[in-house]
Amino acid sequence: MSEHNEAPSLKDILVGVADAFAGASTVACIIAGHRTGLYKAMAHGDPMTSDELAAAAATNERLTREWLDQQAAAQLVIYDEPSDSYTLPSSAAAVLADPDSPFWLAGGLVGVQALYLDLDRGIEVMKGDGALGWGEHHPYLFEGTQELFRPAYDHQLVQHWLPQRANGIADLETGITVADIGCGTGYSTITLARAFPESTFIGFDLHQPSIDEARHNASEAGLTNVSFEVAAADATSGPFDLICFFDCLHDMGDPVGIASHSINQLSDGGSIIVVEPFAMQTRTENHYLRAAPRYAMSLFCCVPCSLSQPGARGMGCQAGEVGMRAVFAEAGLNDFTRIAESPNHIVYEAQPS
Ligand SMILES: C[S@@+](CC[C@H](N)C(=O)[O-])C[C@H]1O[C@@H](n2cnc3c(N)ncnc32)[C@H](O)[C@@H]1O
Numbered sequence: 164m165s166e167h168n169e170a171p172s173l174k175d176i177l178v179g180v181a182d183a184f185a186g187a188s189t190v191a192c193i194i195a196g197h198r199t200g201l202y203k204a205m206a207h208g209d210p211m212t213s214d215e216l217a218a219a220a221a222t223n224e225r226l227t228r229e230w231l232d233q234q235a236a237a238q239l240v241i242y243d244e245p246s247d248s249y250t251l252p253s254s255a256a257a258v259l260a261d262p263d264s265p266f267w268l269a270g271g272l273v274g275v276q277a278l279y280l281d282l283d284r285g286i287e288v289m290k291g292d293g294a295l296g297w298g299e300h301h302p303y304l305f306e307g308t309q310e311l312f313r314p315a316y317d318h319q320l321v322q323h324w325l326p327q328r329a330n331g332i333a334d335l336e337t338g339i340t341v342a343d344i345g346c347g348t349g350y351s352t353i354t355l356a357r358a359f360p361e362s363t364f365i366g367f368d369l370h371q372p373s374i375d376e377a378r379h380n381a382s383e384a385g386l387t388n389v390s391f392e393v394a395a396a397d398a399t400s401g402p403f404d405l406i407c408f409f410d411c412l413h414d415m416g417d418p419v420g421i422a423s424h425s426i427n428q429l430s431d432g433g434s435i436i437v438v439e440p441f442a443m444q445t446r447t448e449n450h451y452l453r454a455a456p457r458y459a460m461s462l463f464c465c466v467p468c469s470l471s472q473p474g475a476r477g478m479g480c481q482a483g484e485v486g487m488r489a490v491f492a493e494a495g496l497n498d499f500t501r502i503a504e505s506p507n508h509i510v511y512e513a514q515p516s
Pocket of ligand 1 (some may be wrong): 298346415
């Protein structure tokens, strides 16, 4: 694409839209590969014919061959003409076949399926008041959200993000009370509860089905230091030593009121951690291809969720550091520090003096 502020050529536009067409249709094939077990069956990295793969994954051979050719065209699998076989390279397996990999992305793409399933509704609200509650989406959004963020919670949260807090993790190891607000299906809460058995964790979310799933997951994990409650973020009551907002404060109607309320629920010396989707510092800088899916999610999910709630600030998930710093400044807290970042996230700590 052209440099910022230059009008793109017709060729640039055609290539960009054709790439988007290729991407959107490849996402459907990736979800199909994930759901049918085709990637898992190829994860060993040895070449396979379509017959062998169809037998291993229990799929229709003719459609398996078409899927393999689509994946080869998308440069995700390698085709060898003499043996008529296909290989999933280990790099692709890390992203598409292994849910425990730090690079896992196939599960997160299920959220894009939700976006398409809800598209008629999304268009309706674009012509209306812009409001659509989180719980009004197809359940694939909740699954996709959990899977999209799970690798970061598995591989970054305890290992890299929390040690950057002003007080590190010593308090979590000794035993404190932590609120995970807007916890969704509770993966972050459960990850923390497992890592810090001396601390107590309470996950709060407005969405009853997500809380039901979180409770189920916690009981499956056999954890006794974690519980979940259906509650709006401004109805929680502490005191809490640490309050966390993982990928959710921007979704809320009144993030300033919620930040203010949370500050009042902190014990002496307590702090707030806010994890937000990655965004660049300025709007112009943020107009690049990697931000396009984030803006799309923001358009159809984050902003409508916020507009459906009292306050209706409609921050969006790409308001970046400037936007979130402003929220805490308006809530009367200027001690707001960017403490960590990873390719998909920025982590902030807010601490009343
Ligand atoms: C993008 S999801 C993130 C879920 C979870 N924190 C995660 O990282 O997977 C946003 C969550 O915020 C919740 N939420 C939105 N507004 C809320 C509010 N005012 N109070 C409590 N939860 C809210 C939604 O129900 C949803 O589960």
